[in-house]
Amino acid sequence: MSDIVKEPVNKKQKTDEYVLYYVGTPGRGEYVRLAFEYAGVPYTEMSDPSKLLATITDPAKSGHPPHFAPPALKLPSGRFLSQTPAILSHIAPKFGLAGKKEGDEAEEERSLVNQLVLTALDLCNETHDVHHPIAVEDYYEDQKEAALARAKSYRKSRLPKFLKHFQAVLSSNPEGKKNGGTYLIGSSTTIADLVLFHVLEGVLFAFPKRTAALKKSGEYDNVFALQNRVAGENGIKEYISSGRRQKFGNGVFRHYAELDAEE
Amino acid sequence: MSDIVKEPVNKKQKTDEYVLYYVGTPGRGEYVRLAFEYAGVPYTEMSDPSKLLATITDPAKSGHPPHFAPPALKLPSGRFLSQTPAILSHIAPKFGLAGKKEGDEAEEERSLVNQLVLTALDLCNETHDVHHPIAVEDYYEDQKEAALARAKSYRKSRLPKFLKHFQAVLSSNPEGKKNGGTYLIGSSTTIADLVLFHVLEGVLFAFPKRTAALKKSGEYDNVFALQNRVAGENGIKEYISSGRRQKFGNGVFRHYAELDAEE
Numbered sequence: 001m002s003d004i005v006k007e008p009v010n011k012k013q014k015t016d017e018y019v020l021y022y023v024g025t026p027g028r029g030e031y032v033r034l035a036f037e038y039a040g041v042p043y044t045e046m047s048d049p050s051k052l053l054a055t056i057t058d059p060a061k062s063g064h065p066p067h068f069a070p071p072a073l074k075l076p077s078g079r080f081l082s083q084t085p086a087i088l089s090h091i092a093p094k095f096g097l098a099g100k101k102e103g104d105e106a107e108e109e110r111s112l113v114n115q116l117v118l119t120a121l122d123l124c125n126e127t128h129d130v131h132h133p134i135a136v137e138d139y140y141e142d143q144k145e146a147a148l149a150r151a152k153s154y155r156k157s158r159l160p161k162f163l164k165h166f167q168a169v170l171s172s173n174p175e176g177k178k179n180g181g182t183y184l185i186g187s188s189t190t191i192a193d194l195v196l197f198h199v200l201e202g203v204l205f206a207f208p209k210r211t212a213a214l215k216k217s218g219e220y221d222n223v224f225a226l227q228n229r230v231a232g233e234n235g236i237k238e239y240i241s242s243g244r245r246q247k248f249g250n251g252v253f254r255h256y257a258e259l260d261a262e263e
Numbered sequence: 264m265s266d267i268v269k270e271p272v273n274k275k276q277k278t279d280e281y282v283l284y285y286v287g288t289p290g291r292g293e294y295v296r297l298a299f300e301y302a303g304v305p306y307t308e309m310s311d312p313s314k315l316l317a318t319i320t321d322p323a324k325s326g327h328p329p330h331f332a333p334p335a336l337k338l339p340s341g342r343f344l345s346q347t348p349a350i351l352s353h354i355a356p357k358f359g360l361a362g363k364k365e366g367d368e369a370e371e372e373r374s375l376v377n378q379l380v381l382t383a384l385d386l387c388n389e390t391h392d393v394h395h396p397i398a399v400e401d402y403y404e405d406q407k408e409a410a411l412a413r414a415k416s417y418r419k420s421r422l423p424k425f426l427k428h429f430q431a432v433l434s435s436n437p438e439g440k441k442n443g444g445t446y447l448i449g450s451s452t453t454i455a456d457l458v459l460f461h462v463l464e465g466v467l468f469a470f471p472k473r474t475a476a477l478k479k480s481g482e483y484d485n486v487f488a489l490q491n492r493v494a495g496e497n498g499i500k501e502y503i504s505s506g507r508r509q510k511f512g513n514g515v516f517r518h519y520a521e522l523d524a525e526e
Binding site: 067087118129135149184 | 327331338342381385401421447
């Protein structure tokens with residue numbers, strides 16, 4: 001339970017009415033879980049694949065409009081919201097995860113947090129696309145040759161480009177410096193920090209050799225310090241040690257030894 | 264100039280202070296342009312590539328944080344915001360493009376609009392990735408074989424899946440029915456309608472044969488009716504006929520005859 005929840009969930013609603021519709025593996029649904037775990041807001045999960053999809057794709061059940069894919073979050077109002085960045089941008093200000101600015105500036109800060117979330121999720125998407133560069137509906141083994149080529153570009157060009165960007169964001173944050181330069185915006189944890197944390201965890205799982213080499217270069221120290229810092233935050237620390245956090249496997253982030261290398 | 268602007272830009276600020284930082288071609292920056300054109304809000308553009316990038320990637324010039332890539336929008340406050348969905352979600356309520364609900368429901372509707380925008384932009388991204396499945400930093404010609412394989416999956420599986428989704432959204436919208444089923448949410452134009460319009464224009468440019476065949480099937484009539492409806496809206500109609508709207512070319516949406524087919 002974090003002590004920095006700025007604005008509790010609407011008091012007219014019971015906070016245990018949030019239900020995350022997602023199949024277990026720590027893919028895109030994990031970003032939503034981390035927001036709840038950090039903020040200490042109760043939630044439950046619906047993870048039966050067929051029931052899940054039947055509900056969220058049926059407008060009569062989910063409330064208009066139907067949804068393209070999980071994760072979807074059933075809100076206390078009974079309506080469903082899907083698309084990870086839309087869910088996160090919706091709950092972030094309610095959970096105190098959209099920055100600490102007040103008044104006119106609050107909305108701009110929330111949008112900047114959203115911007116950072118979207119860039120971190122772009123890295124998540126590109127990490128996924130390495131193992132599925134041709135067709136998401138086909139097996140990895142059927143597109144392995146293209147995956148090997150894409151992995152080379154990812155390791156050499158894309159992953160360092162994203163890490164360089166986040167290093168620049170962290171090291172140029174005027175308010176974050178007093179906290180060791182591990183806050184993407186302001187001087188408190190936002191949903192952007194939580195998302196980048198999980199992306200880094202996923203990248204480390206999928207590309208351990210390349211990630212170790214990039215870490216060793218010393219060029220992205222603030223980025224990896226953020227990963228450590230978030231792992232120790234109240235709410236997240238307890239979640240990690242609870243055993244409820246599921247292991248990476250065959251989801252968005254996958255480890256194929258042949259796609260990884262130090263360079 | 265549209266007549267349905269709900270909430271004009273903050274009156275304390277001059278509306279001509281919005282500056283779009285983007286290189287001309289109608290890629291991701293076009294979604295931002297359409298919001299301004301529809302709402303009749305003045306904006307200018309900065310499209311000099313080197314000056315543009317030097318500004319938005321330098322935190323001292325752009326205001327914290329630095330940005331990963333254009334488009335970026337200079338806000339009336341002087342701060343910059345990047346990531347297309349973050350920009351659109353920020354300006355949509357100010358421009359009357361985030362739905363018409365009031366009070367508590369307004370924020371949920373804005374998030375649902377954001378959800379729909381994100382799904383339409385996923386289709387945009389997948390359409391782009393067809394011609395660059397391996398490495399964005401390399402030429403199409405150097406990844407043509409993989410592009411041909413990805414195009415096959417896109418035409419057969421991905422494009423119809425997205426169209427089917429938007430057809431379901433449009434045809435199940437209880438409020439939109441009285442307007443011919445061409446509103447993704449509610450019964451007024453939102454940024455989601457404008458984004459889907461431009462994605463469809465781009466898909467039609469890139470895959471004219473496949474798009475014609477899907478249109479002819481009659482399974483996605485509401486989707487193509489939305490495309491027609493938005494093209495005739497006040498603000499958009501004038502923009503199209505003004506000659507200011509740039510032609511598709513070598514940007515996000517590209518036409519390579521060998522990637523297109525009826526099936």
